[in-house]
Amino acid sequence: MTALSSLPLGITMGDAAGIGPELIVSLIHQGLPHPTVVYGDSGILRRAAKALGLEQHVTIVDADTLPEGSAIPEQTIAVRNRWQALPADLPFGEINAAAGRGAYEYLCHAIDDAQAGRIRGIVTAPLHKKAMQAGGIDAPGHTEILAERSNTQDFAMMLANHELRVLLVTIHMALADVPSHITFEAELRAIRLAHLACKQAGIAVPRIAVAGLNPHAGEDGKFGLEEQQVITPAIQAACAEGMHVTGPWPGDTIFMRARKGEFDVVVAQYHDQGLIPVKYLGVDEGVNVTVGLPFVRTSVDHGTAFDIAGKGIADPSSLREAFEMALRMSAAPIA
Structure with missing residues (x-):
């Protein structure tokens, strides 16, 4: 059996019309201390890289085309997506049914991989509840989807900084x-x-x-x-x-x-x-943790920020904090 610590962490892209894709591209361009797989749409991530002026500095590949057991090169975004491709002209900052359904499907794919032992844990970029509902998914948010799909009865949301x-x-x-x-x-x-x-x-x-x-x-x-x-x-x-x-x-x-x-x-x-109290101290350092799941899940402590999506100014600090917390928490066995 593959040791948990050697598996990559998974990051879900969240709503494609929000800042999630930009945050992920920025974060991976800056460098991460552990291999990462992104659950999302390659085309949207390429668009985000272009918006950030990083299209020449990051490489976006299909994760499943990489040789099994091989290291993911630095500044390479390895993507998994079993959902249909999103429209290339998907508008920034607007509620969109396709983006909302995509965010749900990326999350479900990551949950299934975490339970199958393909990834070490899950870090989630923000989704938009109304967009998800427009896409046919009526769920209160990430926490409830994670619990239902993993068949977890005892769970709770924890915010930390x-x-x-x-x-x-x-x-x-x-x-x-x-x-x-x-x-x-x-x-x-x-x-x-x-x-x-x-x-x-x-x-x-x-x-x-x-x-x-x-x-x-x-x-x-x-x-x-x-x-x-x-x-x-x-x-x-x-x-x-x-x-x-x-x-x-x-x-x-x-x-x-x-x-x-x-x-x-x-x-x-x-x-x-x-x-x-947690958010008053600043969302840039806040991390949302779902406790009680059979795998580690952390998330940013902010929303999709439709008002700044596509402008290349989103701050990836909370996503980095979430990634590093997931790395620390997944170093210990789930009790």
Whole structure:
């Protein structure tokens, strides 16, 4: 069996009308510390190289034409694509059904290859949900597609940068629906996944802090009972399993304490509670991690940026951070 560490990482191109293709071309031109396969459209990547003035500096090839076991040359973009070619005149910065469906198909191809042991992990460039829906795929986003296709039941979204790690109990749902999804099982699952993510990051004894759902973490039941009835019992159960978990802490101070080094990861109760603090620190360094999958998956912490697509000014910093985090996390076995 091929050792995981010797396999290439996979990068999915995301929505062809957005900045994903440019980010990938820029990143590979700059150089990467590990072999890489791109799941996307060769023609779109060539167009991105031209927009960046790099068409003479990068080579785009079909990955499956390379000799098995051979090294991928530097500044070579090795592409895999089992989906149909996209139109050469696909407009930049617009919702397009073909681009949306392509983004979904590239992701599915990468998931299948990761499960088959062809790649070490997956790094995803951004897709556009409305374009994907226009292409016939009604899914909330990357996380849910990854979980469904890999048949993963226990998973969570974690956002990370150099100062914070934040894992979410609930992800893409209306705020009004969140309280009914704050259950003992959901809390304990999120705490376990936060522990796993930190272990994969090389932290021997993760310090996990859990945020309350309500203002002041409920203030002894004055502002809600979720902390007393659900969150605290889940924390106690996690501690009984040997994990170092504290809380529930008020959401308005927990992230500040984590930035100061008191905690290794924060378990947040809902999307905006957890993601606003991370994104406020800057999306260029933020990385989105799906925890619990049978393979490593990281992503940029920004969208398709249709407003600047095709202009050659997109910053690949977040994609580099995502790539390097995937490399670090895939160095450890998936527990």
